[in-house]
Amino acid sequence: MIEIKNLTKKFDDFTAVDHLNLTIETGEFFGLLGSNGAGKTTTISMLSTILLPTEGEICIDGVPLSRKASTQKRKISVVTQEFSMRADMTVEQVMAYQGMLYFMPRKERLAKTEELLEFAGLSRFRKRTVRFLSGGMKRKLMICRSLMIEPEILLLDEPTAGMDALARRQMWNLLRKLNNRNLTILLTTHFIDEAQSLCDRVALMNDGVLDVVDTPQNLIDQLGNYAVDETADENLKSTYFKDRSEAIRYLEAAGSGAALRNATLEDVFVSRMAKRPDERKQG
Amino acid sequence: MGILTVLWEKWTEFKRDFYKITLASMISPIMYLIIFGMGIKVTSNGEPYLNFLIPGIVSMATMSGSFGAVAQNMSVQRLYEKALDQVMISPTPLWQFIVGQILGGSLRGLYAAGVILLLTSPIRTGLIYNGWTFLILLLNGLVFSTIALTFSFFAKSYNDAPKFNAYIIVPMSFLCNTFFALENMPAGFRQFISFLPLSQTCSMVRAIAAGGVPTVFGFGVLLAYLLVFSVISFLFIYKKKNL
Numbered sequence: 001m002i003e004i005k006n007l008t009k010k011f012d013d014f015t016a017v018d019h020l021n022l023t024i025e026t027g028e029f030f031g032l033l034g035s036n037g038a039g040k041t042t043t044i045s046m047l048s049t050i051l052l053p054t055e056g057e058i059c060i061d062g063v064p065l066s067r068k069a070s071t072q073k074r075k076i077s078v079v080t081q082e083f084s085m086r087a088d089m090t091v092e093q094v095m096a097y098q099g100m101l102y103f104m105p106r107k108e109r110l111a112k113t114e115e116l117l118e119f120a121g122l123s124r125f126r127k128r129t130v131r132f133l134s135g136g137m138k139r140k141l142m143i144c145r146s147l148m149i150e151p152e153i154l155l156l157d158e159p160t161a162g163m164d165a166l167a168r169r170q171m172w173n174l175l176r177k178l179n180n181r182n183l184t185i186l187l188t189t190h191f192i193d194e195a196q197s198l199c200d201r202v203a204l205m206n207d208g209v210l211d212v213v214d215t216p217q218n219l220i221d222q223l224g225n226y227a228v229d230e231t232a233d234e235n236l237k238s239t240y241f242k243d244r245s246e247a248i249r250y251l252e253a254a255g256s257g258a259a260l261r262n263a264t265l266e267d268v269f270v271s272r273m274a275k276r277p278d279e280r281k282q283g
Numbered sequence: 284m285g286i287l288t289v290l291w292e293k294w295t296e297f298k299r300d301f302y303k304i305t306l307a308s309m310i311s312p313i314m315y316l317i318i319f320g321m322g323i324k325v326t327s328n329g330e331p332y333l334n335f336l337i338p339g340i341v342s343m344a345t346m347s348g349s350f351g352a353v354a355q356n357m358s359v360q361r362l363y364e365k366a367l368d369q370v371m372i373s374p375t376p377l378w379q380f381i382v383g384q385i386l387g388g389s390l391r392g393l394y395a396a397g398v399i400l401l402l403t404s405p406i407r408t409g410l411i412y413n414g415w416t417f418l419i420l421l422l423n424g425l426v427f428s429t430i431a432l433t434f435s436f437f438a439k440s441y442n443d444a445p446k447f448n449a450y451i452i453v454p455m456s457f458l459c460n461t462f463f464a465l466e467n468m469p470a471g472f473r474q475f476i477s478f479l480p481l482s483q484t485c486s487m488v489r490a491i492a493a494g495g496v497p498t499v500f501g502f503g504v505l506l507a508y509l510l511v512f513s514v515i516s517f518l519f520i521y522k523k524k525n526l
Binding site (some may be wrong): 024048049050051052054067068070071073074076077078080082083084085087088089097098100101103133145204249 | 373375392524526
């Protein structure tokens, strides 16, 4: 279980994360969503101890996380947003280095490398230097590297960025499988459909502040399950309804340019992010 | 275990760049030896200048080899590749990572010194090298690896690495007892320079080469630098809020 208590991170006068409180249960697939600069990556960086909090603390299974907490760190694996690998190492050297950093015996390291590279379709690139891999391949390698150690908690910061649609779907399937093995997953993503499809619960962050935490379906229910899109002054405007018949009445009145559809988590995201902070507090 | 992991990483880097590393460690010292030792044929206190120069060049090679290996590698890992994140996240104790970096850097310095000793071995100088020489060179390498580590932690951008070289390595290369004796320097400045680590390494390696013994003071200066910069490195990696 991950407990984030009053977590705050300031860079000089700028507050990137502001008194964040969250609890992520063991085995939960949790999504952290927010616009650019919302504080998602800063939160992941504090969870991986790359950044230390200005205030507050993070506990893993009840024990505070710090740079010295080797037992807690052993449970966590991270896929960072940026490529964070030695560019001059080969694919198999990256995997070996990861295994060694986590004290894996050589035999186990080799077997796991084989299995993961095979799974990710990187086996035939094992001798290739990271510098010469494509963006998508580097991303796959980072995910293979994070799974090398069979973590209990997986932190994924934009793991599918730069991947094509097919690779993204393959990644979703993999993440579902991992989550089914009781792996706790914290995901940040710009693809809201990804979060809606995968996550048990999501948190929306804006300007470093936690806006709301709930299941995707509950958030959609609160907004209204039906959306009517219409174009006004060249801008797309969506209106949400909890009741389908009410949505249809509105659609009929709106005229030919309007369309009815099911609301998504993206609608929740867009409508909440567009509100002022005081309006968001009112729900 | 963590120390061995870092040494393994250094070893893979060394194997991959063997020719580049070897050539880079040879070029400057050979130039100095040719220009100052063979081109401008002078004597120092009745002895061939080469006898004075070679211990200085060997010490200097340890310094630049160690410093370069760590400063370059760490700046790239921390600021450009972000590969340090992989280490920070892992359960490998960070002190082991630091010790591994320092040891690895020192071994690279020792390798650079070994190359120079090998290259100068055909010259019949009568200079003596023994276990103390290599111990001092190893210690010098440890000191400069630690200094490099500290400075690379404080670097704000990848472009800062060459600046360290310009501000630290180049002045020390020329001033610290390498090309001329400290006695020829003005008072005050001489005392300041004599407290720099390379000055003591050169003095001790030169003393051994001439059949003498290293000084306790020399070891003390090197150990003091090692201690101070190690503490700064450890504090940085454990306490710095924004790595």
